[in-house]
Amino acid sequence: MRLVLRNLGFYLLAFWASLTLNFLLPRFMPGDPVSRMFAQAQGSMRPDQIAQLQKLFGLDHRPLWEQYLGYVKSVFTGDLGISISRFPTPVSDVIGSQIGWTLLLGITALITAAVLGNLLGIVAAWRRGGFLDSAFPPLLVFVGSFPYFWLAMGALYLFGVTLGWFPLRHAYDVGLTPGLNGEFLSNVVSHLFLPALTIVLVSVGGWMLGMRNSMIATNAEDYITMAEAKGLSPSRIMFRYAARNAMLPSVTNFGMALGFMVGGALLTEVVFAYPGIGYQLLNAVQGLDYPLMQGIFLTITAAVLLANFIVDLVHVRLDPRVRVR
Amino acid sequence: MTVTDAAVRPLAPPAGKKRSGRPGLGRRLLRNKKALSGAVLLAVFAALALLAPVLEPGDPSLINSTGGAAPSGAHWLGTTAKGQDVLALTLWGARSSLLVGATVGLAATAVALLIGLASAYFGRIVDDVLSLVTNIFLLIPGLPLLVILAAFLPPGTTTVVVVLVITGWAGSARVLRAQAKSIRGKDFVAASVVTGERPLRIMFREILPNMASVVMTTLLGCVIFGIGAQAGLEFLGLGDASVVSWGTNLYWAGNDGALMTGAWWAFVPSGLCIALVAFALAMVNYAVDEITNPRLRDRRSRKHKEA
């Protein structure tokens, strides 16, 4: 319990740090959203609208610390402000309608990659020098060396455009009403396949190698020899003794990987026009939409922190040793 | 009976060759097939990057005419929609990409090393604070932060490097700290303290040399990260579009709708180069791991190992 509280403390601190970072960053950015919007409009906006828009957006001229206090307060009351680029939609609405897809994509890809990679790693380590062990790692490392977006575009054109096997964009077919029915769900899955595949391809190699090395190290432990000496069956040793222990570093990595996944998802979302917040963030950045930018960044951070916290809890369940510390 | 011929235990220093240290990491790497192929690939890319001005003289980004020519004798890799030679762009692009990769790698590793060493050496509050900062940086989603940072610093290669270092050091710092901490706990460090060595000397002369392989691994990892992340940023249009690099090549290819118009030659080479360099680095890394971690070393005979 103490461990849980301690971790919670750390995550709160981390959240506070990113909150503050988040507050400060945009305020050091050159330019302001209205001029930016004006520049984007390229002549279709009248200059005299600038001052008015600034008034409309309620750009703050209070002292920094007052803004900061207000900011912290509003974040904790769930008020992330109003999006500038989507004025007057509240940031929480913009994010709320999209974060689900990002999470779906990110988590699907993450879990698939982790499960697949770990299984491959376990088998490769167990059959040291076998086909899986010698052929797969270099192959996966090679595939994993491609940039996310490149692989995504390649897959999009090959499997989507040329072969027509998969839809080219969006989370589900336009015109379909979301619902918990087979048609809709299978549609979602078919849309999810390619984006998730590219992320899985890029990241699965890392999981496999990590698990393989960890397994090899674990296999040299005395308790594995002991298990062997005990006459246990190989599969029991492999999963219950070796993999169970070798997995522990992977569990921690799992939490960390979530942050990276969001990054990978961002690039992939852009390519597949997947309606997540990754693309939205890019847009917000380009439109200097501070509130939205902050909101998205904060939401992602909070999600990652939360996931890490959960992973920590799982880790505590899996590894009795950390419980006492 | 031949007992002693093989059963000799190396207790006394070998009489003949006095100066034999442990076989150097470098030498062992050269003997490893993976490392060698990776190193050769890297050397080829480095050479091509250095020789770009000789192989493809002139400004590679010179806009000629509406182009989009497929690969031919005149343009081995075809031309972009703006009539630029793709081969020239790819060769010149290597310069920026490799430079950024190497700089990011070195700088991020250096930062990570400083933090890791300080954290491990001084321990206590220094360690607590530095670890906290590291963990926070590690947890904050990298690419979004990258995107935000890249947008608000003035553009250019320096910015890209700075931004990548800011977001890339933490993972390495954690690894290096863990390693440094385990070495810090070794008695020889305490022995140096007792002998009266100064902290800086202990950190760099006593602890650091023992971390060579981990430093190498993180360095390679950081270079891979640098090259990949630069490409990602530039592809999103957050880099400096007027610099020729593999990332901007892909950005322009995307902008010109290379895939849509079927001009795959504008799109494939730069992506493949990124992948090949990253692959080469990863192979070297893989080999370092294999060499320095005795457990991962290739085993010769494993025939009679029962299930």
Added chain:
Amino acid sequence: MEPVLDVRHLRVEYRGDGRSVVGADDVSFSVGPGEIFGLAGESGCGKSTIANAVMRLLKPPAEITAGSVRFQGRDVLAMGAKELRSFRWREIAMVFQSAMNSLNPVLTIGEQLGDIFTTHEKLKRRAARERAGALLELVGIDPGRLKAYPHQLSGGMRQRVVIAMAVALEPRMLIMDEPTTALDVVVQQEIMAQIRDLQRDLGFSVLFITHDMSLMVELSDRMGVMYGGRLVELAPARELFAQPLHPYTEALMNAFPPLTGPRAELTGLFDAPRTADSCGFHVRCPADRADCSANIPDLREVAPGRWAALTGGGAR
């Protein structure tokens, strides 16, 4: 009487890149029923290698290149994977050097004890748990600790759990590879007492490995002293203690300052280790065996039941 374990001319090599190291060479000994046989010698002399070879636990790069291991007449080296699995633990069990590392840190004591019964006796989980509890009691640990994880027990308790595991199936033989090296003297003494009690009750033979001569002499019936992968002396423990024949054995005996008597200067082992052209002891050897400067000679029986690796002379 037929020995339980009979090791003949065993040779184990560690094949590294290029050169290979001989871990054990031409080692022959046997352990009788109910006998405690000790194997002593300095670190790296090949004690664990022999233990692992007997259990067929050697992993690459180790390889058994010669010799035989027979257990109650069965050829251990010829066993197939399945036969080996049932042979292990049911016939012969092992207590490893470090209890900390030979228990799986993420499984409870109960699960690890129960594993043995579910595997070998095909018991249901509940029944296995009950048996596990009984075992714990046997080594003096509260069965309530079945739910404990290894790290929640002290070093001594962990080592006892490992011993409980080893005797779970009442094997004919127990191999103990330095079972108490990592422990306090006080705890060590208690564990040894426990082993003695168990051995008396269950009647298994013991192959006991340590480098602590005093401990070994106290505990074992017969003992062998190893040096550089070879046995250099083999004799009943008390006799060997009273009158070591081989200079190495003598040096070993001389390395433990006594707790009683006057403070006499000990010589210990002079720092003249084995090299390519010296076994390190020939200078101390009787004059008549100057021919063996490099090789450790084969064991030969110098007196009934007493074997030593000496070429001439005999007892000094």
Added chain:
Amino acid sequence: AGAAGDTSRDQLLTVPREDMGTFTRNFNPFSPKVGPMTKEAIYEPLMVHSPADGKDTPWLATKWEQAKDGRSITFTLRDGVKWSDGKPLTAADVVYTFGLQKKLLGGFDYLDKVTAPDAHTVTFAFNKPFSPSVYEIAGHFILPEHIWAKIKDPAKFTNPDPVGTGPYTKVEKFESQSFELRKNPSYWQPEKQHIAGLRLLAFSGNDSANLAFTNGEVDWTQSFVPDIEKSFVAKDKKHNHYWFPATGAMINWQLNTTKAPFDDPAVRKALSMAVDRDKITKVAMNGYANPADCTGLAGTYDSWRDASVVNSPSCDWTKHDVKAAAKALDAAGYKEKGGKRTLKNGKPFTLDISVGSASSDWISVANIIKQNLAEVGITANVKSPDWAAVQTTYDMGTFDSGIVWSGNGATPYEFYRGVMSTKVVQPVNKKATENYHRFGDKKADQLIDAFAAATDEKTQHAKADGLQKLFAEDAPVVPLFTGPEWGAYTDTRFTGWPTAQNPYATLSNRSVSTVLILTTLKPVRG
């Protein structure tokens, strides 16, 4: 109900938004990034001006009259126009809309008072004679007072279920990646609601939108399609078409006239001569733009161009001529030595061209200019940080040069006012919102004011001629090309698109004239 191939008579007109990765349900027309089609299909203006053919179509107003003194204008509202909730449109709605506009967004500085003498008449009174006002006022959307007056904070109202007078007002199936707009049941010209409705699709950028377009999944796009002949038209020559009327804002290379040597018109003209506009329009702009001339009016304001100015030798400075450019620079005192030109103070002649990083086509433009300048011995550096950073240097007047748009209206008034009026010039380090190059001419001021005061076209033309002459002399900016209004469509499912032969509107799907297309298109019956 996929779009492709659907010719069931109930097919929806599918329109992509390449600049909105996702939609948020916001139909507040005051919002800068309002939901698509809000100002095109939901709310309507009094009059529709089409930049493509320059025609004005009466819309919610049947006629309008400018006062002789130019100080007011009176609109007569159409009879029988109803809001989509069935309530009638009244003059009070118009009065209310402009009141709200001034309150929320401001602008309309010249507007003194809006009054409704009766339910069908609205009068706009000005504080000075101001003729360009007609387009601005008549083009403004009109809101229902009975709905908006009840909203506490209209600025922050997301207006999820809009009530408008437009042809398609009913929001359906709203998802973040798409939504539909269905027929307004009370539309005032039901005979023109040929199509069943609109479907808007969100795209994360040109790439994905173009993919959908070239794949035939959307009907109409205005995103930039690279190599459109090959990637789109070639796929179905019969149905796939594109048309880019040159009606957009003039895109200029503007040099900071507060900095030497750009304060010298001779230098500006010489630099302009060095620029290869053909290459810029062909390569950087993919041939979708037309080169500018020395009046800055080519394309969009063709009808205003004064032939005497265009054909005079003083207009040569927008024609590509490297030798002449070099000579002019020599003459101005910027000598060349070893291929590099030096400034008067002996320093090398170098300059920065700043462009926002998001505008990739303009970066290419800048790169071509850079190459052109190299030919006359000038070193240019293309700087492409984020637009925000570029904008700051523009605002404060600290930039060297940049690629910048200009004001675009129904008449050249906005353009000239923006590039030449002293009234919009700010000192360096004081924030400017236009005329970043900071050029003002008192003579121009007079002409501009007179233009605004004139109520007849003839006087306006005379003043515009004067302005052209001034522009050609001073070269306040270096005009490059007219920004085109991109547009492409497929007529497999809908016909009646504006074309070069029938240019009743531009192919933009987000301008005032869009409603003309929406009320013209007819579904193809399968």
Added chain:
Amino acid sequence: MSEPVHLDESVHGDKPLLQVRGLTKEFQVGSVFSRRRVRAVGAVDFDLPKGRITALVGESGSGKSTIARCLIRLEQPTAGSVLLDGEDILRTERRRASRAYRRKVQMVFQDPFGSLNPVHRIEHFLTRALVLHGRPATRETLRELMETVGLTEDMLDSYPHELSGGQRQRVAIARALAVEPELILADEPTSMLDVSVRVGILNLMRRLRDERGISMLYITHDLGSARYLADTTLVMFAGELVEGGDSLAVMDAPAHPYTRLLLSAVPDPERAGGYDPVERARLREAVLHPTDCPYDDGSCSAETPVRHVVGEDAGQPHWVRCHLYAPAPDIAHRVLKTADTPDPEAENTPV
């Protein structure tokens, strides 16, 4: 009940080299959010006399290493004083010991495999030690050092991994000797070595004491070697010193139940009969549960008792902290006469 007696062990005429008073060390464990304090050493007092070897024995985790690390200033003690030549070095050298102090006090670590940095040659270790303390690192000095510890000069060019454990430990001793210290703290210097070479190291330490008059604190598990090597033996239990005195006296007539338990556990084939198991169980009970000590006759309080003198040997008092031993007045009297320094323990005894 008798009065507690405080004494000072410095019965030899000259002043001790190092006087340790009330040395306490508490560790903070856990991270920022959950600090706990663990008391590793609780207010110990002892002296290290000049030119003698003092052994510190005790079970694992009793705080022996912690004492050594505090003395060499690798750890900052929580409380207490360490007087070197009458000066409290904990106060004069607040944060980190100066080189001047380390010139006088050096340390040899337990693990010769870990205490020599594998990346350096042997020469490096000795040279650094010499240079840092202002001595010229000539080949001659190096050779002398090597010879003192029984190594040859040609090993200077070797790397640590090329040497055997015993040779490495000799190098470690040479490094300590390089600064010509007055006191060497040796933390289990032989426990990681092969049995066969242990005696060699012990003999080397004896020689250094006898020939050079170097004082040593010899920390060990091994009672036999303590008896063999040390003049004085201190027994430590759970962070406290429980018994002390001349080595032979302590081993031959152990007073404290813990010392007796310890001795009974040492395997010794030569011991006649050994301790009987019943007695050992009683001892164990006394040690593990001092509150219901089987030897307690009612005079024992839960408080840690103060020192009682039970005898005297070779001019040293043999003392023990156990209520079983009320001081014999005559011995106490004799010893107290020689105690000239006031005992700081008086202020911070029972914890």
